[in-house]
Amino acid sequence: MSEVELLSVSKLYGNKQPYIIKNLSVTIESGEFFVIVGPSGCGKSTLLRMIAGLEDISEGVLRIGGEMANHWSPSQRDISMVFQNYALYPHLNVRENIIFGLRVKKISHEEREKRLLEACEMLNLTDYLNRKPRELSGGQRQRVALARAIVSQSPICLMDEPLSNLDAKLRAHMRSEIRKIQRQFGTTMIYVTHDQVEAMTMGDRMMILNQGEIQQIGRPIDIYNHPANTFVASFIGSPQMNMCEAYYDGTSQELRINNDLKLTMALPKLKTSTYIIGLRPEYIHIPQPNNSNQTTVQVVINHVELLGNDTLFSFQVNDQQWTAKWNGQWLFEPGDKISIALDADAICVFDKGTRQLVHSSIKQDHDELQKGVLA
Amino acid sequence: MAMENPTSTGKVPSLNMPYRTFWEKTRPIQVAILFLLPSLILFSVFVFYPLFRTIYLSFFLTNQKGLPTVFVGFDNFIQLFQSADFLQSIEATFLFVLYTVPASVVISLFLALLANEKLKGIHFFRTIFASSLGVSVAAASVTWLFIFNPTMGVLNRMISFFGIPEINWLADPHWALLAVSITTIWLNLGFSFLIILGGLQNIDQSLYESSSIDGAGYFYQLRRITIPMLSPTLFFIMTVSLINAFQTFGQIDLLTGGGPGQTTNLMVYAIYKDAFVNFNFGKASAEVVILFLLILIVTLLQFKFVEKKVHYQ
Amino acid sequence: MMAIKRGSLYVVLILIALLLFFPIIYAFLVSFMSTKEVLMGHLIPKSFSLTNYIDAFQALPLLHSLINSMLVSIITTIGQIIVCSLAAYAFVFIEFRGRQFLFFLFVSTMMIPWEASIIPNFVTVQKLGWINHYAALTIPFFATAFGTFLLRQHFKTIPKELHEASRMAGLGHLTFFLKVVMPVSKTSLVTLGIYCFLTTWNSYLWPLLVTTDERSRTAQIGLRQLHAQENVTQWGVVMAGVVIVAIPTLLVLFLGQKHLQKGLMDGAVK
Ligand SMILES: Nc1ncnc2c1ncn2[C@@H]1O[C@H](COP(=O)(O)OP(=O)(O)O)[C@@H](O)[C@H]1O
Ligand SMILES: [Mg+2]
Numbered sequence: 002m003s004e005v006e007l008l009s010v011s012k013l014y015g016n017k018q019p020y021i022i023k024n025l026s027v028t029i030e031s032g033e034f035f036v037i038v039g040p041s042g043c044g045k046s047t048l049l050r051m052i053a054g055l056e057d058i059s060e061g062v063l064r065i066g067g068e069m070a071n072h073w074s075p076s077q078r079d080i081s082m083v084f085q086n087y088a089l090y091p092h093l094n095v096r097e098n099i100i101f102g103l104r105v106k107k108i109s110h111e112e113r114e115k116r117l118l119e120a121c122e123m124l125n126l127t128d129y130l131n132r133k134p135r136e137l138s139g140g141q142r143q144r145v146a147l148a149r150a151i152v153s154q155s156p157i158c159l160m161d162e163p164l165s166n167l168d169a170k171l172r173a174h175m176r177s178e179i180r181k182i183q184r185q186f187g188t189t190m191i192y193v194t195h196d197q198v199e200a201m202t203m204g205d206r207m208m209i210l211n212q213g214e215i216q217q218i219g220r221p222i223d224i225y226n227h228p229a230n231t232f233v234a235s236f237i238g239s240p241q242m243n244m245c246e247a248y249y250d251g252t253s254q255e256l257r258i259n260n261d262l263k264l265t266m267a268l269p270k271l272k273t274s275t276y277i278i279g280l281r282p283e284y285i286h287i288p289q290p291n292n293s294n295q296t297t298v299q300v301v302i303n304h305v306e307l308l309g310n311d312t313l314f315s316f317q318v319n320d321q322q323w324t325a326k327w328n329g330q331w332l333f334e335p336g337d338k339i340s341i342a343l344d345a346d347a348i349c350v351f352d353k354g355t356r357q358l359v360h361s362s363i364k365q366d367h368d369e370l371q372k373g374v375l376a
Numbered sequence: 377m378a379m380e381n382p383t384s385t386g387k388v389p390s391l392n393m394p395y396r397t398f399w400e401k402t403r404p405i406q407v408a409i410l411f412l413l414p415s416l417i418l419f420s421v422f423v424f425y426p427l428f429r430t431i432y433l434s435f436f437l438t439n440q441k442g443l444p445t446v447f448v449g450f451d452n453f454i455q456l457f458q459s460a461d462f463l464q465s466i467e468a469t470f471l472f473v474l475y476t477v478p479a480s481v482v483i484s485l486f487l488a489l490l491a492n493e494k495l496k497g498i499h500f501f502r503t504i505f506a507s508s509l510g511v512s513v514a515a516a517s518v519t520w521l522f523i524f525n526p527t528m529g530v531l532n533r534m535i536s537f538f539g540i541p542e543i544n545w546l547a548d549p550h551w552a553l554l555a556v557s558i559t560t561i562w563l564n565l566g567f568s569f570l571i572i573l574g575g576l577q578n579i580d581q582s583l584y585e586s587s588s589i590d591g592a593g594y595f596y597q598l599r600r601i602t603i604p605m606l607s608p609t610l611f612f613i614m615t616v617s618l619i620n621a622f623q624t625f626g627q628i629d630l631l632t633g634g635g636p637g638q639t640t641n642l643m644v645y646a647i648y649k650d651a652f653v654n655f656n657f658g659k660a661s662a663e664v665v666i667l668f669l670l671i672l673i674v675t676l677l678q679f680k681f682v683e684k685k686v687h688y689q
Numbered sequence: 690m691m692a693i694k695r696g697s698l699y700v701v702l703i704l705i706a707l708l709l710f711f712p713i714i715y716a717f718l719v720s721f722m723s724t725k726e727v728l729m730g731h732l733i734p735k736s737f738s739l740t741n742y743i744d745a746f747q748a749l750p751l752l753h754s755l756i757n758s759m760l761v762s763i764i765t766t767i768g769q770i771i772v773c774s775l776a777a778y779a780f781v782f783i784e785f786r787g788r789q790f791l792f793f794l795f796v797s798t799m800m801i802p803w804e805a806s807i808i809p810n811f812v813t814v815q816k817l818g819w820i821n822h823y824a825a826l827t828i829p830f831f832a833t834a835f836g837t838f839l840l841r842q843h844f845k846t847i848p849k850e851l852h853e854a855s856r857m858a859g860l861g862h863l864t865f866f867l868k869v870v871m872p873v874s875k876t877s878l879v880t881l882g883i884y885c886f887l888t889t890w891n892s893y894l895w896p897l898l899v900t901t902d903e904r905s906r907t908a909q910i911g912l913r914q915l916h917a918q919e920n921v922t923q924w925g926v927v928m929a930g931v932v933i934v935a936i937p938t939l940l941v942l943f944l945g946q947k948h949l950q951k952g953l954m955d956g957a958v959k
Pocket of ligand 2: 045046047161
C-alpha cells in the first residue's frame with residue numbers, strides 16, 4: 002500500500018542547469034528500510050524533499066501507494082519526516098512538540114495522549130515532557146524528533162541524516178533503535194545518510210547516489226561485494242578499497258600490477274588490456290607458509306595505525322597508497338619491510354574507460370556461510 | 377494478476393506530468409501578495425505617491441488650497457537658489473549637522489565604552505545614559521528652553537558663578553544654533569548609546585582575551601579591536617543620525633522658531649513655514665525636493681567614502 | 690591598583706550620570722516650585738506640593754491629550770507589528786518571482802524621509818476626512834521599512850526546517866505564521882513594539898499638522914500649547930506638564946531597555 006515509486010525523476014532549481022537529480026527511477030517497497038547514501042552535495046536531501054513534497058519535481062512522476070502524487074501537498078502524502086537539525090518548535094515543550102501534528106489533524110484528545118504515552122515510553126522521554134527543546138541534550142532532542150514521527154503513524158517515514166549531530170556512541174545506539182521501531186511498525190523508511198556505516202548496517206537495500214545519478218541499488222552486502230563501479234567501490238567500505246591500474250594478459254592469464262607484483266588468474270571474459278583493479282584492505286593477508294596458491298610481495302610500510310585489535314598499515318603500490326587491515330596487534334614501524342599476501346579471489350576488476358565493474362571474484366557466499374553457522 | 381497492478385513493471389507508466397492550472401501554478405505569488413497587501417497599499421498612498429506628487433508640485437505655482445495652477449518649470453528652484461533666506465537655511469542645516477552628528481557619535485561611543493565595564497550596578501548607569509531616548513522632543517525642548525532662560529535658567533546662573541556675563545543663548549545669533557545643537561545632542565545620546573553598547577557587547581570576548589595574552593593594553597585594544605569591530609555599528613548610527621539631523625523640526629519650533637535672524641531656520645522648519653503657514657505648496661515642494669536630494673547625496677557619499685573603512689565580518 | 694581604578698571609574702560614571710540626567714531631574718524639581726521660587730532661581734523646591742500638576746491639568750485638556758497619545762501609540766504599535774510582520778513573513782517564507790525587487794523597493798523607502806512626503810500626505814489625509822481623527826495619526830505609520838527589515842532579519846534566523854516540518858504536518862501559511870513564527874519571534878516583536886511606541890509617543894510635526902482641535906491633540910502638542918500659554922509666568926506648571934508627558938515613555942524605556950538594545954542591534958547590523 003505504501004510503496005514509493007520514482008519514474009525518471011529529475012530536478013532543476015529554477016529551470017536552470019545543472020540537473021541536481023538526473024533521470025532517476027527506483028521503487029521503494031512497502032515496509033522496506035531503504036537507505037540513500039552518497040557524498041555531501043550529491044542531491045540526497047533534494048531527492049528526499051521531492052518525495053516529501055517540499056520541493057517541486059521538475060520532470061518525471063512520483064507515485065505513492067500506486068497513485069500519482071507529484072502535486073499532492075506535503076500533508077496529503079501522509080508522510081512523516083525527521084530532519085537533521087530536528088526542527089523542534091523552540092516555543093513549545095516536548096509534549097506539545099510531539100503532538101503538534103496530531104492537533105493539526107484534529108485527532109481526538111484520548112488518541113493523542115495514548116500515542117504520546119506510547120512513543121515516550123518507547124524512547125524514554127516520559128520525564129522530559131514539560132521541558133523546552135533548549136533544555137534538552139542533543140540525544141534527547143533527537144528522540145523527540147523521532148517521537149514526533151512515530152505518533153503521526155504515517156506509513157512512510159523520511160529521515161535526513163538524523164544521527165549526524167550525535168556523538169559516536171549515541172549514534173550506534175540510535176541506529177539499532179530506529180531499525181527496531183521501523184520493524185515494529187512496518188514503516189516504509191527512506192533514510193538519507195552520508196555515512197556508509199549507517200548505510201551498510203541499517204538498510205534492507207541501499208541506493209548510492211553521486212552527482213544526482215544512481216550509481217547502484219541493492220542489498221548492502223551485495224554492493225559491498227560487487228560494487229558497480231569505482232565510485233561505489235571506494236565509497237563503500239572503510240578503510241576504502243585499494244585500487245590501481247593493472248595489465249591483463251589474456252594468453253598468459255596474468256594480471257600484472259608491476260614487475261614485482263603479478264597475479265596469475267583466469268579472467269575468461271576479459272580482453273588483453275589495462276584495467277583498474279580493486280582489493281579491499283581486509284583481503285591483504287599475512288603470508289602463510291607452504292601455501293602455493295597465494296601471491297606474496299614485499300612492501301615497505303610508510304604509515305601504521307593500531308586500532309586495538311586490528312592493525313592498519315599503508316604502503317605504496319605504483320602511484321597509489323594502499324592500506325591493509327590485519328587482525329591482531331602488529332607493532333610495525335614506518336620503514337619496516339614485510340611480506341604480504343594478496344587474495345586473488347577477492348579482486349574486483351573495473352574497465353579503465355567506463356570505470357564499470359567487469360569482474361568480481363568475490364563469491365556470493367554469505368548465504369551459504371550463514372547456513373553453515375545456523376546448522 | 378501482475379498486469380492489474382499499475383505500479384508493476386509490466387505496464388509502461390505514463391511519464392506525462394500532471395496538469396496544473398495557471399491559478400495553481402501562481403499560488404505562491406498570490407499568497408505573497410496577500411501578506412504584502414497592507415504594506416503595499418500604505419506605501420503606495422503615503423510614500424510613493426507623495427514622493428512623485430511633491431516632485432510634480434515643485435514645478436508649479438499653487439493656490440491657497442495647495443492645488444497646482446501654473447506650470448513654471450524650474451522657476452521655483454531658481455528662485456530658491458537666488459533667495460538669501462533659503463541659502464542661509466541650507467547653510468544653517470549643514471552647520472547644524474556638523475555640530476550635532478560627530479559630537480553625538482563620539483560622546484555616545486565614550487559613554488558606551490564606560491558603561492561596558494563590568495562593574496557592580498552598571499545596569500543602573502546604562503539606564504541613566506539611555507534615558508534621553510525616553511524623553512520626547514517636545515519635553516526636552518521645553519526643559520532646555522528653561523535651562524537656557526537668560527534670567528531664571530540654571531546655565532546662566534552657573535556661568536555667572538564663574539564671573540562670566542549672562543548670555544542670551546536663544547536670542548543671540550552667535551549662540552542660538554549652538555544651543556539648539558546642544559539640546560539635539562542630548563536628545564540623540566540615548567539612542568546612539570544603546571545601539572553602540574549593543575555593538576560592543578556583540579564583540580567576541582575571546583578577541584580581547586587572546587590579545588591580552590599577547591600583552592596588549594587598553595588603548596591598543598581600543599584601536600585595534602574595539603573600533604574596527606564596532607565600525608559597522610558606528611557606520612549605522614552615523615547614517616541614522618545624519619538623516620535625522622537633516623529632518624530636525626521640533627527643537628526649532630519650540631526653542632527658537634527659526635530665529636534669531638534666520639540663524640536657526642533649518643530646512644524642515646522653513647518647509648513647514650512655507651507650506652503650512654504661508655500655504656505656498658509649490659515653493660515648499662521645491663524645498664522638499666532639494667532637501668531630499670541633499671540627504672540622498674550625503675548618504676551616498678557616506679556609503680562611498682566611509683563604508684570603505686567599515687570592517688564587516 | 691584595581692581598587693583605585695574601580696573607584697575612579699565610579700566617580701566618572703556618577704559625574705556623567707548626574708550631568709546627563711540633570712535636565713530630567715531639573716524639570717522634576719522645577720515642577721514643584723512656586724512662581725516665586727522659579728524667579729529666584731532655586732534648585733531645590735521648598736515643598737513637594739502638587740499644585741503645579743493640578744494647574745497643568747486644569748489649564749488644558751492635558752488628561753485627554755495623554756489618553757489620545759496613549760491610544761495612538763498603542764494602535765500604531767499593534768498595527769505596525771501586524772503589517773510589518775506580515776510583509777516580513779512573505780519576504781522570508783514565501784518564494785515568489787520578484788521577491789528581491791519588492792524587498793529592494795521596501796528598503797528604499799527607508800531613504801525617503803517622512804518630511805519629504807508631508808505636503809501631499811497632509812492633502813491626502815485632509816481629503817480622506819481624517820483631520821482630527823486617530824486614523825491620521827496611526828494608519829500612515831503601520832507600514833514601515835524599518836519594522837519590516839528588523840523583523841525580516843529575525844525571521845531569517847528561524848530554521849527553514851521548522852517551516853517544512855509544519856508543512857508536512859499540514860499547516861498553511863497563515864497558521865504557520867500565527868502558531869509558529871509569531872510566538873518564536875516574541876523578542877523581536879517586543880523590540881519593535883517598544884521602539885514604535887517611543888517614536889509614536891514622541892512624534893511632533895505630523896500631529897501638529899493633522900490635529901486642529903483641542904480634543905484630538907496629542908500630549909506633545911498639548912505641551913506646546915501649555916508652554917505657549919504659560920511660559921512667561923508659570924514655569925512650574927509647564928515643567929509639571931513636561932514630567933507628565935515624559936513619564937510614560939521613560940517607564941517604557943526603563944522596563945524595555947535590555948530588549949531594545951539587543952533587538953535593535955541585531956536588526957541594525959546583522
Ligand atoms: N535552493 C537551491 N537552489 C539551488 N541549488 C540548490 C538548492 N538547494 C540545493 N541546491 C544544490 O543541490 C545540490 C544537492 O544538494 P543536497 O540535496 O542538499 O545535497 P545532499 O543532501 O546530498 O548533501 C547541491 O549542489 C546544492 O548546491
Ligand atoms: Mg543533505
